[in-house]
Amino acid sequence: MFEQLPRNPGTALKLALVEDQRANLSAIERRAASLPARRSLKKEWQAAWLLRAIGLIDLTTLSGDDTPERVRRLCAKARNALREDLCIALGLSEPVHTGAVCVYPTMVATAVKALASTGIPVASVATGFPAGLMPLKLRLEEIRYCVGEGAAEIDIVVNRALIFAQDWPALYDEVRQMRDACGDAHMKTILATGDLKTLRNVARASMVCMMAGADFIKTSTGKEPVNATLPVGLVMTRAIRAYEEETGFMVGFKPAGGISSAKDALVWMAMMKEELGRRWLEPDLFRFGASSLLGDIERQIEHFVTGRYSAAMRHAVA
Template identity: 65%
Template sequence: MTTDTKNTLLPQAVERRNPGMALDLDWVRRVQANTSAIERRARTLPGRRTVKKDVQAAWLCKAVSCIDLTTLAGDDTAGRVHRLCAKARQPVRADLLDALGLDGLTVGAVCVYHDMIAPAVAALAGSGIPVAAVSTGFPAGLSPFHLRVQEIEESVKAGAREIDIVISRRHVLTGNWEALYDEMRTFRAACGEAHVKAILATGELGTLRNVARAALVCMMAGADFVKTSTGKESVNATLPVSLVMIRAVRDYFSQTGVRIGYKPAGGISKAKDALTYLMLIKEELGNTWLSPHLFRFGASSLLGDIERQLEHHVTGRYSAAYRHAMG
C-alpha cells in the first residue's frame, strides 16, 4: 500500500468537510425518538444478521481498518504509545495477513491525550495513519472555556489531524441549543484543517430524544463526526443510541448532501459486537459509510479479539490472548 493510498484514511482526503449551517431550531424541536421502537429494532439486529467463514473474515478486516486504536490512561508513557503505534501499523500478524491474502492493513487512527501527540506522530511518521487527540477538558468538559479552545489549538499545532472534543452536557440537559451550537462552532473553528469529532457522552444525556437533538445541533455547527462516548461514563456505546445517532446522520445527509461520520466508543471489545455495528451501518446508511473516513470504532481491546478470531479462521484453533498483545 502506498502512502498516497494510506492517506485515504483521512476523512478530508475522501469527503468534503462539513461546512455546517445556520441553527434551525424548528428542525431540532421536531426531532423525536420512539424509545420502544428503537429498542426493539436494536434488540433484534444481532439475531437477524450473521456472516460466516471467508465473509466474516473480510468483515473483521474491515472492522480493523475502522478502529481508532486508543490509550487514554493516566499512566500512559511515550514507550506505551510507541508500542501502540507499532500495533497500529501492523494490527494483525503478518502470517495471518499472508494467509488471508491481504497486504497493508492498518487501523484508522491512533487516539491519545495531548501530551502523547508528539511520540505518536513520531512513531507513525510515513504511515499515513492520523493521530487523534481528545480535547476540551476530556472527559468531563468542565474546564474554563478559553482553556478548552486553547487545548484544541495546541493539539493541532502538535500534529493532531483529528480532534475528539466533548460537549457541555448541561446545554443538552437544559435544552440550550443555541449555547451548544455556539460552543461547537467555536471548537470547529479552533480545529482548522483538523477533523473534529463531537463526543456527546450519550450515557449522561438522559433520553434518546436528547441524543438525537444533540447530534443534529453538533452537525449543524460543523462537526465532521459524531461520537457516542468518552469511554469514561457508566454507560457508553449501545445499539439503541447508535441507531438514533445514525438516523440523525442520515437525516442530515438527506437535507444537506453532506456525509457525517459516526464513531461508537466505549464497551465494544468483542469481534461479534463489531460485526453487529458494521451491519447496522450497512443497513441504515449503506456501503459508503463502511470506510474509515466515515466510520470508526473507539477501542483498544477490540483489536485483540478480532485478531484471535482471524487466527481461528486461518488455523481452526483459538489462541491465547497474550499472543495478540497491543504492544
C-alpha cells in the same frame, strides 16, 4: 476506492429542525434487539468483514498511566495490526493498519513521530476530556495545542449542562468555536450519551453538533457508566441521515466504549450498512473507538486461518 467527500461546513442553527428530532423508545429497542439476533457472517465472509473492521479502529490509549513508550508500542501495533503470518495466509500483499491512533494531548507529538510516513492519522481528545468542565477559552486553547502538535483529528467533548438546559444556541456556539479552532483537523464531537438521560436529548444534540460543523458525532468518552449502545447508535445514525437529507453533507459516526469483541464489531457494521449504506463502512465516515477490540479480531482471524482458537493473551494490543 471511494471519492473524497466534501467536508461538512455546518449550517445556521435551525431550531425547528432540532426540536423536530424525536425518539420512539419502544421501536428503537425492538430494532436494536433484532440486530444481534440475526444469522451471523461465517467463514471467509466473516474474515473479510473483520479485515474491514481493523481499518475502522481508532486504536486508543487514554489511561492515567500512559507513557511515551506505551504510545510507541500502540503505534507499532497500529502500523502492523495483523500478524505477518496471518497476512501471508490470507494472501495480503501489504500490512494491515488501523484507521487512526487516539491519545491524550501530551502524547500527540510522540504518536505523530512514531507514525511518520505511514499515512495513519493521530487523533487527540481535547476540551477537558472527559468531563469538559473547563472554561471555554481553555478548551479552545487545548484544541489549538493538539493541532500544533500534529493531531489530524480532534475528539472534543460537549458541555452536557447545555443539553440538559436545552440551550441549543449556546451549544451550537461553543461547538462552532471548537470547529473553528480545529482548522483543517477533523472534529469528532463526543456527546457522552450515557450522561444524557434520554434518547431525545441524544437526537437533538446530534443535530446541533452537525449544524455546528462536526465531521463526526461520537457516542462516548469511554469513561461513563454506560457507553456505546445499539439504541443510541440507531438514534445517532438516523440523525445523520436526516442531516444529509436536509443539507446534502455526509457526517461520520464513531461508537466508543464497551466494544471489545469481533462479534460486537460485526453487529455495529451491519447496522451502519443497513441504516446509512455501504459508504459508511469506510474510515472517513465510520470509526470504532477501542483498545481491546483489535486483539479479539486478530484472534478470530487466526481461527479462520488455522481452525483453532488461541488464548486471548497471545493477541496483546501493544
